[in-house]
Amino acid sequence: MSEKSFQFTIEPWSVVLENKKYHTPIFNLLQRKMRLEVKDEKNEGDFYVLEAPEWVNVIPVTKNNEVVLVEQYRYGIEQPTLEIPGGMVDPGEKPLDSIKRELVEETGYESANWSSLGKVSSNPAIMTNYTHLYLAEECELIASEQPAGDEHERINVHLLPMDKFLDFVTDGTIHHSIMVAAVARFLLKSKQEARS
Structure with a gap:
């Protein structure tokens, strides 16, 4: 320590x-x-x-500095949301392997340039798990068709310039708390890198 x-x-x-x-x-x-x-x-x-199992999410950024986002319907709040890709870690899978799989499955994008943004407790008051946060840079589209998703999962993929993405976090358009935590870690990493 x-x-x-x-x-x-x-x-x-x-x-x-x-x-x-x-x-x-x-x-x-x-x-x-x-x-x-x-x-x-x-x-x-x-x-x-x-x-709950461990969760993962990623801020995927293209070579044009656009963030790859997923729009989907969330049953808890009964509304659509705009989010960064994410999901659950399957049994026997490492978090990094899980999020690489999820990124391709949900968006059709992949990256060879990954870094960890750490992990956060999903909700320590009532949940046992952590969410592992990642940054994927220089993402490229590898699938020509819209990803199918899981049985009850319908996803629309959107590309947003980084500034617009951050504006949507600021104004509450992007409001999923774990996604906002990933953005905070991303901004802190960017600030730290700018200092060095």
Whole structure:
């Protein structure tokens, strides 16, 4: 741990018992009985968490400095969204391999120039997983047809100049929180590279 790292001081809770309450293809709902024991204090309670696979997303940038985006309908908010490509890490797959596959499947683009933007906890209050963030530069179109997507997935692919993409993040057109986290990491990386 570097000397600049934050030193956490909060006491950890321990899992006393865990039950799988519900299973879906996307997540498991777990009930965890957890306990905190510090000095003269004892605290115990039931907590519900979603156990999900690792997720991945990527900011794909073409040689013309355009960002490759996907437009799709999101069932949770019952509205279409404009997003960077992403998905789930399949069992036995590494995150980088997953996002390379997802980029081609969702957009028809590929890249030989990848870098990590780190990872973020998807929602640490109720979820067990992380989202791995990537930047793919000099992306090229390799598929001539619109990608088919998964069974219930319909995707329209859009290219936006970088400035317009960032404007859409600023004005809330692009509002998916994990996508916005990727943009923040991208901008911090760009700022750091400009300093060096």
